[in-house]
Amino acid sequence: MNSNLKLNNRDRAVLMKTPFLQGLSANSVVRMLSTMSVLNLPVRHSVFREGDRADAFYCVLNGYVRLYRLSHEGREADIRICGPGETFAECLLYAGEKYGYHAQTAENTTLASFDIQAVRDIAVEEKDVAQAVMASLSRHLLSTMECVANDRLFTAPQRVANYILARCPVDGGPAAIRLPFQKSLLAGMLGLAPEALSRAFSTLRKFGVTVRGRAIQVVDVSNLRNV
């Protein structure tokens, strides 16, 4: 939970490339950075809890953060997995005063934390910041709607195939990709139990997908579209 104002080079690079800061005027960047602080959190550590007063939003510089909800009986459902360069909880800038879900690190993680009220104030004065907020909210809304549609339309093997397809650089022919995190995290991201993800991978063997650890090999990418 080490809070700290100094950034290493890699983290700084990630931060400046995030849609929130990229393309801002030098002045806006300075103002944004002045409201920011850096957190280093160990794995499986809470960032905030559902119902906490929302006074900050975050940008992942390194590692992964899981956003999830709990049922009454304590079951967890992931809503979103946030990786390097992604922001979360910015929707609290303009709606609601409490976090609507839990946020927990899935690895050792470095976060940039922005004061919500301060950024609200900056956005009023700096148009490019307001633009960045709108663009970020728009993108997140689209991807969350896509998530609803995927859950409702596709089976587990199809969702896994979609995940792979979205990450294959070329369209036809063979491809190899590497998962950036544990399979159990991917399972949560796709709305599956880890066992179901495992079985989905084994179903995909018929379609030319081989998995060893985090490495995924695809014989023919265009085949995956028939799953």
Add this chain to the structure above:
Amino acid sequence: MNSNLKLNNRDRAVLMKTPFLQGLSANSVVRMLSTMSVLNLPVRHSVFREGDRADAFYCVLNGYVRLYRLSHEGREADIRICGPGETFAECLLYAGEKYGYHAQTAENTTLASFDIQAVRDIAVEEKDVAQAVMASLSRHLLSTMECVANDRLFTAPQRVANYILARCPVDGGPAAIRLPFQKSLLAGMLGLAPEALSRAFSTLRKFGVTVRGRAIQVVDVSNLRNV
């Protein structure tokens, strides 16, 4: 598909109370209205199709619009149901240039249509418009995230109970509410087949819920929390 610039009183009242226009300066309202046109669409009529160039977003003045995606085999999955006062496709203001889903009326429907590029331009100059856009995007993002969580955490009867609970004015004691649309629309909204919704209602009989047509009666609202 009658397009028309004149609003009746009811439609005008709905329009002015929508979060997008409420609270704007008189000047901003005038500018927004000047980019607007009104559409009257019959039931089951397409508003736009997935992949169309996105050059407008919409506010429902009357009726309901279904946002949905199609699978390869033609199955439909609803993503959101929009009722009077709600806006849709505003996320296209700042991300993507094509609609990512289909929009179709579920009843005879009146829509206000706003030119995306024109509103983008207005938002740059009028801060209160930018604020309204951000607030609207924030709210939609939160409710869509909630939708993902509901789908993943709760069974059909629980989702229906949540829907009823959210619409009961008082907390304990009896309540009566009325569905604003067909049950098949509610089913889609909750990510269910109509048959599953019907069975969920019959499960809820044990918990003091009786349904006749669109009328729903609840013996004791606090009971519903135990479903």
Add this chain to the structure above:
DNA sequence: TGGAAAATTTGATCGACGTCAAACCCCCTA
């Protein structure tokens, strides 16, 4: 390099929900 802890896979079972078909209901019109 060994050994413990964690992650993943596999098997068995079960409940939830989609699908199809038929029955029913309600409202509308000829």
Add this chain to the structure above:
DNA sequence: TAGGGGGTTTGACGTCGATCAAATTTTCCA
């Protein structure tokens, strides 16, 4: 009043994916 059509309900059935438990692999340290 009969007929018809859309929406809803009910029944039968199958599939998908959650859960629990156990086996197996991988990872991480000391």
